[in-house]
Amino acid sequence: MAIKVIHPGLATTVQDLGRPGYFHLGIPEGGAMDRLSLKAANLLVGNDEGAAGLEAVFIGPKLEFTQDAMVAVTGAEMPIKVDGVEQPGWTAFAVKAGQVLTFDFLKGGARIYIAVSGGIDVPIALGSRSTYPIGALGGFHGRAIAAGDELPVGEVRKATEGKTIPEALRRRPGMPTELRVVPGLYWHRITEQAGRNFFEDEWKVAPEADRMGYRFRGGRPLDFVAREQPFGAGSDPSNIVDSCYPYGSIQVPGGTEPIILHRDAVSGGGYFMIGTVISADMDLIGQMQPHTPTRFVKVDIEAALQARKDRAALVGQIKALF
Amino acid sequence: MPMRYSFGGDEHLFVECSEDMSLEAFFNSLSMTTGIKEAGIKGVTEICPANASFQIKFNPDVIHPDDVLREVKAIEAAATKAEPVITTRIVEIPVFYNDPWTHETLMRFRERHQDPTGTDLDYAARINNYASVDEFIKAHSGSPWFVSMVGFVSGLPFMYQMVERKRQIQVPKYLRPRTDTPRLTVGHGGCFGCIYSVRGAGGYQMFGITPMPIYDPTQKTSYLKDFMVFFRPGDIVKFKPVDRDGYDQAVEDVDKGRFAPPIREVRFDLREFQNDIDGYNAKLEGVLNGH
Incomplete structure (x- = not known):
């Protein structure tokens, strides 16, 4: 058929x-x-x-x-x-x-x-x-x-x-949508103030949002810690020697518009990343429309693991219906 | 410099071997990822080496992130002492420099470039202090390149030029990325060369095009029948300039299934290479040419 x-x-x-x-x-x-x-x-x-x-x-x-x-x-x-x-x-x-x-x-x-x-x-x-x-x-x-x-x-x-x-x-993103983030990767490249701003500001999903990644606008630009750029990284302070990108990682080219990589992520590139959306919240991103107001919420690994367990329990409850 | 470890959320461990790019950093990354593969750490689902860093993905339902971290750190001491020697392949890739297709594309996106009045080759030759585009092409195709990462999209190789740092070609990326790049464009950004495996967006300067497919999901290309991706980290590449006739002939050969890229197995020793770069490269070229 x-x-x-x-x-x-x-x-x-x-x-x-x-x-x-x-x-x-x-x-x-x-x-x-x-x-x-x-x-x-x-x-x-x-x-x-x-x-x-x-x-x-x-x-x-x-x-x-x-x-x-x-x-x-x-x-x-x-x-x-x-x-x-x-x-x-x-x-x-x-x-x-x-x-x-x-x-x-x-x-x-x-x-x-x-x-x-x-x-x-x-x-x-x-x-x-x-x-x-x-x-x-x-x-x-x-x-x-x-x-x-x-x-x-x-x-x-x-x-x-x-x-x-x-x-x-049934799980749906809230309004504003909260996405939990474990800071890390190249977090040390931005100033403490920029790090606080990132989690305080309200962001909005930009029109450039697809299976590869979701772009966000509306928060304050991130200030970088000054350094001499490493050999091979490129001249912009947001550049790094091309590395792997985790699924859910948040890169911020030029320090202005964060991009969360999703299921069809490019596997690597030359932009620094400030952290990663936890695995339990990746599904939510798939249900976000352009202009959705968004807050990034700072969590640690243990909180991420607990959220993952909660999500698995929800899937378990659905499976138990059959 | 010690390695820097960081979690990428609850499913990834990211390890930076060095902030700077160098072949030493790449070999550290390669021996770490090899060691991790051999250790067979339970719950690890992906091991991805990059230029001067690497990443592993794991299932936190099977192993706690702290345990992944501990097991990977335990490998560090042995891996950094590993001999920087690999048995790999050297492959010759034909390149039609200054071809009409990348030329058409670079003209179409000229307003996104640092130098709208010339071509990417003019610009790269000038800022790297070559007297002419021909001299620049001679340098680009004159020394081998080391594949230090495969990725971005489908099987795209990042290549590191095997010359002293001061002679390495360096160019910035386009001011704003293009929305189009011809498939099989030979490009360059920062200190890395690349071959675009598929058509699509890109920010690297464009120097030419190769007739040799490096990714084929249909696996009809004669040398991609076993696997759809050609490159692996550690491959050594030597570019061979070809003219329009050479390019057309190679395209026809690919279509007819009779194109066979010259490939030789070779042992690469980083220390010997660094003791005499030009001499070592000449030896590598000898291997490629069957001497």
Whole structure:
């Protein structure tokens, strides 16, 4: 069976939980930006939590099903319709052969996850079906889906129509969104005052926000500790000898606009970083729209580990429903 | 200088071997990452060497970050004493300098450049005190380059020029990054050379283009059938200038599956290299040419 793409949306890609193991060659992990939402959608339609689904940002696709299917949509708030009839989010619903799945305008969040029973069955590339468009790797021919594509679907799994994830187990970024950060990496390059300002200021998501990284504006520029630039680093005080970049790391080119690297991160480069968003808060970034007010909250490793446990417990509660 | 350790959130350990770039710093990074690989620390999922630093990613559900730190620090003493010797590959890469495609691109983004009146080659030759672009190309292709990092995007090599520091080519990056760079552009930023593995954004000065693909996710390229990424840290590269005919011929050879980049296995000893850089480079070139 297959899904025919009538309209692709803005940038809709096949994503699973990513391809770890190749970052040392510049090939990022990739996968769903909001992992919890993808897992929930998969569980609702009877898939393994890591099956491949569709991630659509800001605008949903228009899809025609060639066979009966069980579908679930999670993540952002975006009205879901089958042949014009509204369907609930975070809930398994049945689609009949020939019916068309569409979406209305986005109401909150940024990315929806569409899971289909059986999963999107594109070939596995380096251990994953996730699309990495920069490297033309994985997904549907290494790119975002386009009108006319026919997406293959795997063997249908058993699922219960109407099964839903309760509101309390759905995680959404607050307003302003708080992102917890462990300071480190090249934190010593900025002055103490600049470090305080960074955590005090309110920032806003800039329009340049995608799977590679999220840029922020609105806070005060960071002042640097004076030094003679090391050999090979480049002349700007924000330059370093090109190093690796952690996922979630916050680089600040020129000291002005912080960029958080996300799932399709470049693996390295020559800009200093002041810290890293904790793993438990990475999903939230995937649901942030441009202009979202944002506060960075300073935490230590132990707090980051506790947040990670809390998040794992939440995923555990969702899994326990099935 | 002691190594500097820092956590990158709860999933990464970042280690800076040196603030300055040097081959010593790279060898420290390489022996550390090799040591970490051999130690088989549980919970470690990625080991990424860089020019003068490295990073490891771990699963904190399996191992506490403090334990990762302790185990990696335990490797430091032995790793920094390791012999700076590797068995690696030397490979010859054809380059069509001053080609029409990077030329078209650099003209399109001229307002983002330090010197809008000339080309990237004119600018790089001038600020590095070469009398002409030809002299500059001679220097660029005259000595080998050491691949000190693979990354940024899909298999892109960062290359460190194997000459004394005072002779190393250095150029700033574009004032504002371009939104486009032709695939397989040979570029340079700071002290590093690179080959853009895919088309896309970039800030390095553009000197030429190679006909030799270095990343192929379809794995149809004859020498990329085993793995889609060509380069590994530690590779040694020698550029060979080719003209338009040479470039076109190589492109056709790649398409027909008969392009075979000259590759030789070679033992590289950092101390011997530093005792006599030019003499050692001549020997390396001899190996490449089958002497």
